[in-house]
Amino acid sequence: MEVANKSNRNPLDRVLGRLDDLDEVNLGILVQRLARERKLLETVFDVIRDGVLVLDEKGLLTYSNQQGRNLIGLKDKHTEKINIRKASPEIARALGMDRTQDPSYPEVVMREMQISYPEVRQLRIYAVPIERSASKDSEAEKAGLAVVMTDFTEELDDLNAKIESEKVSSIMDLAAGVAHELGNPLNSINIHLQLLQRNLKNKDQGQKMEKSLKSCIKEVQRLDGIISHFLKAIRPSDPDFKKINLLKVIEETVRIREKELNAKKISVSMEAGVREPMIHADVEQIKQVFFNVIGNALDAVGEKSTIRIVTGIDDHYVFAKIVDQGIGIRKEDISRVFEPYFTTKKSGHGIGMMIVHRIMRDHGGEVGIDSKEGSGTIVTLNFPRKSIRRTLLGSAESDK
Missing domain, CATH: 3.30.450.20 (PAS domain)
Known part of the structure; x- marks a missing residue:
């Protein structure tokens, strides 16, 4: 021995x-x-x-x-x-x-x-x-x-050009995937519309007609979601900077995810370091950031779990930390989370965190990821306390 x-x-x-x-x-x-x-x-x-x-x-x-x-x-x-x-x-x-x-x-x-x-x-x-x-x-x-x-x-000087060139080479693959996703709900809508057409001749089929209409509406909403997600990935817009309350944006985004959270009996704990953390940002784009990050946390945790969202201010940033105790990210995968089309989820397209990274970069912010496989993940979003627009204007004036 x-x-x-x-x-x-x-x-x-x-x-x-x-x-x-x-x-x-x-x-x-x-x-x-x-x-x-x-x-x-x-x-x-x-x-x-x-x-x-x-x-x-x-x-x-x-x-x-x-x-x-x-x-x-x-x-x-x-x-x-x-x-x-x-x-x-x-x-x-x-x-x-x-x-x-x-x-x-x-x-x-x-x-x-x-x-x-x-x-x-x-x-x-x-x-x-x-x-x-x-x-x-x-x-x-x-x-x-x-x-x-x-x-x-x-690399940052060429980053946008590189992303665009990557999109050109991979957009056909993504488009093919979207076309496949569109095919299923379109077939479902077509079948229900045919049933409606037949039932219109019979006045006693009102209940069946209502059920078919609900199915059509549901599938149309699904189509709208697929198309919106696709367009956001390939056609990013410039931020419309305005002074916004970060806490309100987070609360609105959590409400949007409320149905999915309730389905898994997941609670969201809000821990606010300050009452009104104000930032200069595009409100819709920041909602998209939190929608994607909270969605990832939701997928990572089990039922009856808690997702913590901690906000605060330090010397340079207004920050938000989204903390989950889910499956975590493997060491070999963490460096790839911002890559276009990389995903470890069965149903993911792999563009959610790419969109988060792009929006945060456009806002002069930072994204940090701390993770331990089997223990959970912390995604830190840092927003500059000074408006990126004012910073750009200031640097332009100093160059004159």
């Missing part, structure tokens, strides 16, 4: 276990070898285009590659033991550094955000907790975070 335990130990543990048996010469050889291997790994990481940061449980930076230091504005001599809260408060806030030791901290965090220091850049951030090796009688403890940062600032 003891031999089996030794074989399960990782190579580093086995080396460290032999340190007491090494003489001074062999110990020096081992140190030189480890130094060479560290230098090799640092060279490899420094040529990677993504920024890499390793943080301990207190948020202290224990390792960073060259791109990581560039992205958060650190010089080489300042990288040792500096706290991420000091080096980059924006990233620290996005990662939720104050709750990394919380057992409910997600197993993977994804953010798309804008940082303002050392220069304005758009970053895509993935963070995964690091765990200490657990002993036989204890659970693994969180030892910090591994953070990977991708700078996609230049």
